[in-house]
Each structure stands twice: as C-alpha cells, then as structure tokens.
Amino acid sequence: MILYYTLAVLIIGLDQLTKYLTVSTIPYRETIEWIPNVLSFTHHRNTGAAWSILEGQMLFFYIVTVVVVGVVIYYLHTLGKQDILIGLSLSIILGGAIGNFIDRLIHQYVVDMIKLDFINFPIFNIADIALSVGVGLMIVYLVIDEIRNHKKKVGQ
Template sequence: MFIYYLISIIIIAVDQLTKYLTVENIALHERVTVIPGVLSFTYHQNTGAAWSILEGQMLFFYIVTVIVVGVIIYYMQTAAKGDPLFALSLSFFLGGAIGNFIDRLFLQYVIDMIRLDFINFPIFNIADMALSVGVGLMLVYLLVDEWKNYQKKKAGHTHE
C-alpha cells in the first residue's frame, strides 16, 4: 500500500508547488496565456467547493474533508488491498482532498489557476484534477468489477 500513499504525497506536493508558483508569479485575477485560445493561468481564490458552491462554509469543508480522508484511508487499508485499480483511485482522491484541505486550513480559500480557454469551465488546480482522475478511475474500477461479477454469474449458470 506504500506506493499508493506515495502517489497521494506526490499529488499533494505538485499541487502545493503549483499553487506556490502561482501566488509568487501571477497577480490575483491576472491571466497569463500559455496556449492562445486553449490554456491560460489565472490566479483565483475560491472560498467554496467546485464552481464556488457553498462559498465561505469553511467549518463544513473541514468536517467533511476530515471524514472523507478517514474513510479513504480506511478503505485503502481494507477493501483496496490486493486491488490496484481501486487503491489507485483512492490515492488520487486522497491527494486531491488533502491538497485543497491544506489551502482551506491555512488560507481560508483554495488557490485555483488552470483555465481552459476553449470551453466555459471553472478555473481549477492540480488537486481538482486529481479528484477528477480519481472519479474516472473509480468508474473504470466499478465497470470492471461489475463485468467480472457478471462473468462469474454467467459461468455459474452454464454449468448447472
């Protein structure tokens, strides 16, 4: 399981490094174009969750994040053992959750900076990306798991 915690730590480190570099190099609300019409960086302070929902509800975020992190660690230590895809998805959830929690705890907001200029999409950060990848991996895991269960049931019915 060590490798999965290491993945979480790497996600947290990259997230915090990009946030530090953003604060040090980009003025609040300034837009720095990387690929015209595709990608830019904009320093944004988000006091809510995704798409700025529940703005200013820091106590709620503290409580929810602590519970979520506890549940993720519990599942990593129990159900995810021996299941690499499940463990990997949980490691991305853990890294993303802790990355944004650090901001909320010390700054009272989350630093966002990645802006997709070709679509009307909220500004986000590495922790948000990790959470999204975690969701994608979890969906793949659930689909594969359901397929395996279906195949087992199907094989069991043909031998009767």
Template sequence: MLIYYIISLVVVLIDQLTKYLTLENIPLHGTVEAIPSILSFTYFRNTGAAWSILEGQMVFFYIVTVIVIGVIIYYMQTQGKNDKAFAFALSLILGGAIGNFIDRLFLNYVVDMIRLEFIDFPIFNVADMSLSVGVIFMILYLFYDEWKEHKQKKVGMK
C-alpha cells in the same frame, strides 16, 4: 500499499508547488497566457467547492474533508491491498482532497489557476484534476468489477 500513499504525496506536492508559484507570480485575477486560445493561468480564490458552490462554508468543508480522508485511508488499508486499480483511484482522490484541504486550513480559500480558454469551464487546480481523474477511475473500476462479478455468476450457472 506504500506506493499508493507515495502517489498521494506526489499529487499533494505538485499541487502545492503550482499553487505557491501562482501566489508568487500572478496577481489576484491576473492571467498569464500559456498556449494562446487554449490554456492560461489565472489566479482565483475559491471559497467554495467545485464551481464555487457552498461558498464560505469552511467549517463544513473541514468536517467533510476529514471524514472523506478517513474513509479513503480505511478503504486503502482494507480493500486497496487486494486491488491495485482500486488503490490507485483512492490514492488520486486522497491526494486531491489533501491538496485542497491544506489551502482551506492555511488560507481559508483554495487557490485555483488552470483555465481552459477554448471552453467555458471553471478555473481549477492540480488537486481538482487528481480528484476528478480518481473519481473517473473509481467509476470505471466499479463498472468493471460489477461486470466481472456478473460474468462469473453467469459462468457459474452453466
């Protein structure tokens, strides 16, 4: 199980490093072009959740995040021991949740900086990517697990 907590820690460290570098090197709303017409870094303060929904509701985010972190740790300890794919998905979600929680606690906003220039998509950060990939892995895992159970039931009926 330790490896999955280390994965979460690595996500948090990379997330916090990129946010620190953003704060130190890019003025608020400033942009640094990385790959023309594809990727830039734009310093944005997000006081809400994805797409800035529920802006300014910090107490709500504190409560929800503490609950989510607790639930993830519970499932990592109980179910994650039995399934590496499930534990990996949880570790990505945990790292992302903690990364953005640190910002909310110490800054009262989340530092976002990654901007995709080729699509109209909100600015995001490493924690957001980790959360999104973790949720996608979780959904795929749940579909696969359901399919596997269905297949076993079918074989058992023969």
C-alpha cells in the same frame, strides 16, 4: 501500500508547488496566457467547492474532508490490497482531497490557476484534476468489478 501513499504525497506536493508558484508570480485575478485561446494561468481564490458552490462554508468543508479522507484511507487499506486499480484511484483522490484541504486550513480558500480558454469552464488546480481522475478511475473499477461479479454469477 507504500506506492499508494507515495502517489498521494507526490500529488499533494505538485498541487502545493503549483499553488505557491501561482501566488508568488501571478498577481491576484491576473491572467498569463500560455497557449493562446487554449490554456492560461489565472490567480483565482475559491471559497467554495466546484463552480464556487457553498461559498464560505469552511466548517462544512473541514468536516466533509476529514470524513472523506478517513473513508478513503479505510478503503485504501482494505480494497487497495486486493486490486491495484481501486488502490490507485483512492490514492489519487486522497492526494487531491488533502491538497485542497491544506489551502482551506491555511488560507480559508483554495488557490486555483488553470484556465481553459476554449470553453466556459471554472478555473481549477492540480488537486481538482486529481479528484476528477481518481473518481473516473473508481468508476472504471466499479464497472469492471460489476462485470466480474456478473460473469461469476453466470458461470455458477
């Protein structure tokens, strides 16, 4: 369990550090090109979720995040003890959810900064990456678990 919570804390720390550096070094709405036509950093504020959906609905985000964090912690303690893949996926999701939650509590918006210049994609942050990776790992776990269960049924 210590591994899982340590990973979540590291993700939260990295997320908050990159947001602090963005706010303190890049003027709002300004862009710093890092790898031409590939990657830049833009100081952006998002009052919604992905693609700015549900903008300004902070109470909704507070409630949803508290519920999600509670569910993730519950499953981290039950399933995380049984399988490291689901434990890692849940701890990564936990770190991402809390990282963005901190912003919503403090600023009433989420600081985003990573911009992919080669594709039309929303600006995002480390917490968003963690949430995406965590959900991806959870999908892999669910597929593997389904295969295991199928093999058990066939073997009976």
